Amino acid sequence: MRGFGLAILLIVEFASAAAAEERSALDALVRAYPQQLAGYDAMDLIWRDGTRMPLSDRHPSILDQLRLSYTAGISPAALYPQNDAGRARNRPFFDKMYGNCWKGEVAPSLVPVxxxxxxxxxxxxxxxxxxxxxxxxxxxxxxDALPSSLRRYLYPSAGAYNCRVVADTGEPSMHSWGAAIDINSAYAEYWLWPRAASRGTIPPEIIEIFERHGFIWGGKWSHYDTMHFEYRPELLTRHTLSVEPDVLHTPAVENAVLH
Ligand SMILES: [Zn+2]
Known part of the structure; x- marks a missing residue:
């Protein structure tokens, strides 16, 4: 009986630790988008206009997209690809935030830079x-203030807004919401088409500047995409959920992998 009681206690402790991590990740999400998000309760994410979205009704869910931890910074450990943090995206969440480009909802918010x-x-x-x-x-x-030896990695830009899906998943690209940019494709490495050249060729100075302004780098993904940066400030606060990798490698989450 004592062993049984201990097992129950461990399960309860694990569950409460997981709940605390979820709250921490949701806090980071709400902090990251203060103009849009008001808070959350046990079931829903609550937007400032009163809209409620279930936290875990589909794959990837709002909680799923927070599960993997993105390692910010340019230390060797941070630059070594560890997971696909940020690649699983909850479509209703981003459609609500930026619009659905196939319905013409993104274009009115686009501006030239x-x-x-x-x-x-x-x-x-x-x-x-x-x-x-x-x-x-x-x-x-x-x-633009970097030395020319570094700037050559940045232009011509391979594009920002682009109303398209990811070829191998059929899910919207972050470019479809107008919240991503690709730098010079001449130096790019993409997991689907690996080259002989070594990965991680993008100078860390570039990655540091993007991250400081809320953009994550696709070169840190296991399914790497080294010319890709996207605006995901919720992942740069280091309050994402930490769960065992095999929990995340379910078919549903893997199939949701996006560009
Ligand atoms: Zn891209």
């Missing part, structure tokens, strides 16, 4: 929601 005005000077289109266009303008100016 001059990419590296001193070096390249052409425009990319990105959403103004969440101040992303202003953030990208700041990023662009900081990048």
């Amino acid at each position: 001059v990419w590296l005005p001193q070096s390249w000077g052409r425009t990319v289109r990105i959403t103004s929601v969440n101040g992303i266009a202003e953030r990208l303008t700041d990023i662009s100016e900081e990048l």
Whole structure:
């Protein structure tokens, strides 16, 4: 009986620790989008306009997209790909935030940003929601001050807004919400088409600047995409859920992997 009681106690402790991690991740989500999100309760995410969205009704759910921890920074450990944090995205969440481009809902929020005005000077289109266009303008100016040996990785940009799905999943790309940018494809490495060249060729100075403004780098994904940056500030606060990797490698989550 004593062993049984101990097992129950451990299960209860595990459950409460998991619940605390979920709350921590949801706190980070609400903090990351203060103009849009008001809070959450046991079942729903609550938007400022009163909309409620279930936290775990589909795959990937709102909680699923917070489960993997993105390691910010440019330490060797941070730059070594560990997981696919950020690649599973809850479609209703991002459609609500940025609109559905197939219904023409994203275009009204798009604005042109001059990419590296001193070096390249052409425009990319990105959403103004969440101040992303202003953030990208700041990023662009900081990048433009880097030495030319680093700037060559940044232009021509391979594009920002693009109303498309990811080829192998059929799910919307973050580009479809106007919240991602691809830098120079000439130096890019993509998991589907690995090259002989070594990975991680993007200078860390570039990654550091993007992350400081709320953009995660696709080069840290197991399914790496080294020219890709997307606005995901909720993953840069290091309050994401930490669960065992095999919990996440369920077919539903794997199939939800996006570009
Ligand atoms: Zn991309």
